[in-house]
Amino acid sequence: GDSVTQMEGPVTLSEEAFLTINCTYTATGYPSLFWYVQYPGEGLQLLLKATKADDKGSNKGFEATYRKETTSFHLEKGSVQVSDSAVYFCALRSRSQGAQKLVFGQGTRLTINP
Amino acid sequence: GAGVSQSPSNKVTEKGKDVELRCDPISGHTALYWYRQSLGQGLEFLIYFQGNSAPDKSGLPSDRFSAERTGGSVSTLTIQRTQQEDSAVYLCASSPPREYNEQFFGPGTRLTVL
Numbered sequence: 291g292d293s294v295t296q297m298e299g300p301v302t303l304s305e306e307a308f309l310t311i312n313c314t315y316t317a318t319g320y321p322s323l324f325w326y327v328q329y330p331g332e333g334l335q336l337l338l339k340a341t342k343a344d345d346k347g348s349n350k351g352f353e354a355t356y357r358k359e360t361t362s363f364h365l366e367k368g369s370v371q372v373s374d375s376a377v378y379f380c381a382l383r384s385r386s387q388g389a390q391k392l393v394f395g396q397g398t399r400l401t402i403n404p
Numbered sequence: 405g406a407g408v409s410q411s412p413s414n415k416v417t418e419k420g421k422d423v424e425l426r427c428d429p430i431s432g433h434t435a436l437y438w439y440r441q442s443l444g445q446g447l448e449f450l451i452y453f454q455g456n457s458a459p460d461k462s463g464l465p466s467d468r469f470s471a472e473r474t475g476g477s478v479s480t481l482t483i484q485r486t487q488q489e490d491s492a493v494y495l496c497a498s499s500p501p502r503e504y505n506e507q508f509f510g511p512g513t514r515l516t517v518l
Binding site for chain 1: 407408435437439446447448449452454460463495497499504505506507508509510511512
């Protein structure tokens with residue numbers, strides 16, 4: 291079945307450091323890919339998405355590119371801030387008929403120190 | 405505007421008791437999803453409703469779990485004869501018509517089974 295594997299963490303960085311959180315997937319066909327973020331005490335929020343190969347999703351300084359050849363969707367940010375501290379989830383939605391559910395990775399807890 | 409709401413926010417129950425968790429989706433959203441977030445299993449899909457179609461129950465872990473959606477809006481997730489392994493945060497999400505890539509999550513219900 292479909293699955294997502296992401297860097298488990300926890301990841302601790304200093305403010306203004308460069309961030310990469312790795313995500314790879316296994317799926318039939320070409321799924322849609324997502325990064326969701328869960329800030330402390332808040333619900334899951336969609337951070338960015340990409341629906342086809344070579345698409346780049348971006349939001350709040352974060353970027354991720356849909357790489358079909360490596361089945362990856364790594365999350366990057368050039369300069370992190372303390373406010374980016376959160377848990378990040380990579381997810382996919384299969385294009386199979388009737389498959390509307392999201393399949394999530396295990397999540398990566400990110401802590402940014404001032 | 406109002407987001408997805410869930411109640412109660414926290415529920416503590418004794419092993420063997422039944423519990424009901426409620427979800428109010430965003431007005432006008434036709435699709436509704438239940439997920440579970442637990443330490444051991446991460447974020448996993450439970451059930452999906454779309455309009456008047458038969459729900460996708462493929463993620464329900466046992467026959468102790470059931471869900472219904474009345475009038476195409478509010479949904480209730482029922483867990484009978486709760487077990488300690490049912491302890492988790494239960495998340496509800498909804499999405500607009502034909503926009504399956506946009507799932508909006510509620511704050512969740514934290515269930516603790518003693």
